[in-house]
Amino acid sequence: xxxxxxxxxxxxxxxxxxxxxxxxxxxxxxxxxxxxxxxxxxxxxxxxxxxxxxxxxxxxxxxxxxxxxxxxxxxxxxxxxxxxxxxxxxxxxxxxxxxxxxxxxxxxxxxxxxxxxxxxxxxxxxxxxxxxxxxxxxxxxxxxxxxxxxxxxxxxxxxxxxxxxxxxxxxxxxxxxxxxxxxxxxxxxxxxxxxxxxxxxxxxxxxxxxxxxxxxxxxxxxxxxxxxxxxxxxxxxxxxxxxxxxxxxxxxxxxxxxxxxxxxxxxxxxxxxxxxxxxxxxxxxxxxxxxxxxxxxxxxxxxxxxxxxxxxxxxxxxxxxxxxxxxxxxxxxxxxxxx
Amino acid sequence: xxxxxxxxxxxxxxxxxxxxxxxxxxxxxxxxxxxxxxxxxxxxxxxxxxxxxxxxxxxxxxxxxxxxxxxxxxxxxxxxxxxxxxxxxxxxxxxxxxxxxxxxxxxxxxxxxxxxxxxxxxxxxxxxxxxxxxxxxxxxxxxxxxxxxxxxxxxxxxxxxxxxxxxxxxxxxxxxxxxxxxxxxxxxxxxxxxxxxxxxxxxxxxxxxxxxxxxxxxxxxxxxxxxxxxxxxxxxxxxxxxxxxxxxxxxxxxxxxxxxxxxxxxxxxxxxxxxxxxxxxxxxxxxxxxxxxxxxxxxxxxxxxxxxxxxxxxxxxxxxxxxxxxxxxxxxxxxxxxxxxxxxxxxxxxxxxxxxxxxxxxxxxxxxxxxxxxxxxxxxxxxxxxxxxxx
Numbered sequence: 261x262x263x264x265x266x267x268x269x270x271x272x273x274x275x276x277x278x279x280x281x282x283x284x285x286x287x288x289x290x291x292x293x294x295x296x297x298x299x300x301x302x303x304x305x306x307x308x309x310x311x312x313x314x315x316x317x318x319x320x321x322x323x324x325x326x327x328x329x330x331x332x333x334x335x336x337x338x339x340x341x342x343x344x345x346x347x348x349x350x351x352x353x354x355x356x357x358x359x360x361x362x363x364x365x366x367x368x369x370x371x372x373x374x375x376x377x378x379x380x381x382x383x384x385x386x387x388x389x390x391x392x393x394x395x396x397x398x399x400x401x402x403x404x405x406x407x408x409x410x411x412x413x414x415x416x417x418x419x420x421x422x423x424x425x426x427x428x429x430x431x432x433x434x435x436x437x438x439x440x441x442x443x444x445x446x447x448x449x450x451x452x453x454x455x456x457x458x459x460x461x462x463x464x465x466x467x468x469x470x471x472x473x474x475x476x477x478x479x480x481x482x483x484x485x486x487x488x489x490x491x492x493x494x495x496x497x498x499x500x501x502x503x504x505x506x507x508x509x510x511x512x513x514x515x516x517x518x519x520x521x522x523x524x525x526x527x528x529x530x531x532x533x534x535x536x537x538x539x540x541x542x543x544x545x546x547x548x549x550x551x552x553x554x555x556x557x558x559x560x561x562x563x564x565x566x567x568x569x570x571x572x573x574x575x576x577x578x579x580x581x582x583x584x585x586x587x588x589x590x591x592x593x594x595x596x597x598x599x
Numbered sequence: 600x601x602x603x604x605x606x607x608x609x610x611x612x613x614x615x616x617x618x619x620x621x622x623x624x625x626x627x628x629x630x631x632x633x634x635x636x637x638x639x640x641x642x643x644x645x646x647x648x649x650x651x652x653x654x655x656x657x658x659x660x661x662x663x664x665x666x667x668x669x670x671x672x673x674x675x676x677x678x679x680x681x682x683x684x685x686x687x688x689x690x691x692x693x694x695x696x697x698x699x700x701x702x703x704x705x706x707x708x709x710x711x712x713x714x715x716x717x718x719x720x721x722x723x724x725x726x727x728x729x730x731x732x733x734x735x736x737x738x739x740x741x742x743x744x745x746x747x748x749x750x751x752x753x754x755x756x757x758x759x760x761x762x763x764x765x766x767x768x769x770x771x772x773x774x775x776x777x778x779x780x781x782x783x784x785x786x787x788x789x790x791x792x793x794x795x796x797x798x799x800x801x802x803x804x805x806x807x808x809x810x811x812x813x814x815x816x817x818x819x820x821x822x823x824x825x826x827x828x829x830x831x832x833x834x835x836x837x838x839x840x841x842x843x844x845x846x847x848x849x850x851x852x853x854x855x856x857x858x859x860x861x862x863x864x865x866x867x868x869x870x871x872x873x874x875x876x877x878x879x880x881x882x883x884x885x886x887x888x889x890x891x892x893x894x895x896x897x898x899x900x901x902x903x904x905x906x907x908x909x910x911x912x913x914x915x916x917x918x919x920x921x922x923x924x925x926x927x928x929x930x931x932x933x934x935x936x937x938x939x940x941x942x943x944x945x946x947x948x949x950x951x952x953x954x955x956x957x958x959x960x961x962x963x964x965x966x967x968x969x970x971x972x973x974x975x976x977x978x979x980x981x982x983x984x985x986x987x988x989x990x
């Protein structure tokens with residue numbers, strides 16, 4: 261009889277603890293390694309590119325730094341692995357890095373079929389066109405019969421085909437494996453226009469001899485939400501990556517910056533107190549310490565700071581916030597509350 | 600390394616030092632490793648979500664391809680992409696092999712020339728081109744060609760209806776009416792007739808010693824029947840001419856700069872190796888053979904054609920086969936300059952869009968393997984034909 265009661269109690273204990281799983285295996289591995297492994301692009305200005313001193317800079321890079329800061333309290337504990345567009349998913353699936361932060365478009369087929377999970381959108385992009393100013397073209401609709409250079413192995417080729425097909429326009433696509441050849445072919449007149457995500461066009465324009473001679477057309481022909489991706493097999497790790505991104509966005513919304521984060525710890529605002537771990541134990545429930553968001557914001561800055569520093573007014577790219585403004589300012593950046 | 604040193608069976612040698620047992624163990628381990636890898640591969644292919652295996656080949660591709668030898672559009676399937684890529688690879692390989700062979704033989708013979716300048720030029724060519732990585736040469740030719748050429752509006756127009764600009768070489772495209780098959784048939788009949796004529800002339804010469812100049816008659820046989828049939832059917836061949844419209848020329852046949860650059864780079868590079876094989880082959884023919892041929896009263900041309908080249912070919916063909924295989928495989932560097940070969944559009948774009956890495960790479964490897972084996976088989980057949988017949 262006593263044994264049966266004990267068994268029932270044990271069973272009840274198991275059943276009433278449905279959500280508890282052990283700590284994330286990826287997090288354990290990262291902690292054991294002592295650094296975060298982050299897959300980035302081979303070089304896209306503003307997103308991930310090594311600077312003159314060989315230090316990686318960019319929006320995608322800074323996100324990994326923020327993640328490292330949230331985990332270790334040290335934004336430098338991260339190793340970057342450049343991955344080509346072609347191998348990025350295979351390398352993530354096979355565990356060559358812990359997070360893929362590489363201007364990667366979140367699409368249904370990638371999310372559903374490739375065994376990976378997108379943590380959110382760090383940059384709302386869209387595919388556009390760049391043409392030489394001397395062609396005097398004002399709209400992509402005038403590109404009938406044009407030669408268009410692009411990268412192979414991305415969603416870009418498909419969007420291009422869809423756009424021209426739906427507008428009943430003719431075109432010729434010339435698809436290169438690497439970015440530098442795309443720009444070189446455009447520069448030597450092989451094609452009339454170049455197409456990729458608009459952020460990429462701004463970056464490529466800077467590498468041309470005379471950037472002012474080229475215009476980026478207003479049309480955006482696709483939705484390209486770029487975001488960090490993780491392996492689907494570890495949902496808890498996905499939570500850590502997702503909420504680090506949300507913390508950066510919430511911090512901007514609540515006015516918490518890298519400069520004032522220490523004073524903000526004394527703020528009476530309950531939303532700020534929860535975000536910074538003064539109230540509640542949100543960090544611990546993810547397997548981190550409660551001041552995870554403070555560490556990330558203090559060392560890397562909030563979303564707005566990261567944006568302006570890498571692609572916005574503080575950078576040579578000078579991209580407007582546009583779709584990437586906070587929802588309160590007419591943009592799309594919106595993070596669920598820390599509650 | 601004599602077997603006696605570690606001879607099995609002698610009572611003093613423990614079993615783990617027996618060569619036979621060790622060999623068996625190594626083979627068993629290797630077999631197990633291969634079986635394990637294959638099992639993993641099969642399990643991976645089977646566990647793909649949705650339809651397993653190769654059914655993705657029926658999915659719509661959704662992207663365009665700049666050069667396709669068979670009809671293709673965005674709505675075609677991945678299977679069609681495979682065919683387009685295969686044909687594009689074959690086109691480059693065949694063109695490259697033809698040009699590399701011609702250039703290689705010319706340079707190889709030139710290296711042995713008694714003219715100092717010609718010999719040194721040919722040697723420098725070989726040393727220069729075979730010592731620079733092929734990928735760099737491909738980039739060089741591609742961007743050199745592109746930068747040197749004008750835009751579509753300022754095209755070179757060397758002869759009527761032929762335009763050369765940085766978008767390609769535009770020539771009139773022949774468009775055959777249905778009756779054109781008869782012209783083709785007449786041409787085939789003419790070719791067969793020409794071969795028959797050659798055989799007849801040889802038999803007669805061997806029988807009677809009388810010579811018959813085959814060339815004029817054979818040319819007439821090849822050219823006249825198609826012309827005659829063409830005239831009868833009212834010349835069922837029309838041309839589509841390239842015309843400047845908007846950004847580019849439309850109509851006509853366009854040879855894209857990517858193809859030109861790739862063929863030039865591949866042939867120029869492979870020709871250096873062929874030249875070395877040719878030089879070695881010719882040097883390998885014993886000097887006495889030449890002296891004997893000249894002593895018999897053959898002219899220098901006859902000596903080369905009838906005595907030296909047939910013997911040199913036996914040494915040239917085996918390395919030549921390797922170079923043909925190399926050229927075909929090297930054509931996969933095409934992706935760097937946007938030429939849509941098999942690796943670029945199938946093992947690249949298709950792999951990325953569909954996510955079926957294992958299947959796509961397996962198919963691609965299978966295709967290259969088949970191409971190489973076919974090339975080898977053809978060359979081995981040719982090699983056997985020209986081999987020394989011992990009586």
